[in-house]
Amino acid sequence: MLSPIEPQLNRDYIVSQLEILLNLPSPSGYCMGIMKYMEEEIERLGYSLEVTPKGNGMVTIAGPQVRMITG
Incomplete structure (x- = not known):
């Protein structure tokens, strides 16, 4: 029996995205810059935001499992 293929994380992409997000000005109540960046990146990846x-962003990705991330 074959074992399922585990997805691999692209650590370079994750680190570069974290650096970008952490360097965008975003004091409480002024998250529009980050939300705009997230929308552009999510659309670049083929999804929609x-x-x-209340200003939260949600991305729906079809699949057999339900997951939710919030921050």
């Missing part, structure tokens, strides 16, 4: 009435 839905913004809730």
Whole structure:
């Protein structure tokens, strides 16, 4: 029996994205710059960002498992 293939993390991409996000000005209540950047990056990856009435971003990715990340 074959074992399932484990997904591999692209650590360079993750670190570069964290550096970008951590360097964007975003004091409490002024997160529009980060939200704009996130929307552009999410669309570049082929998904879409839905913004809730309270300003949270949600990305839906089809698949058999349900996961949620918030920050």
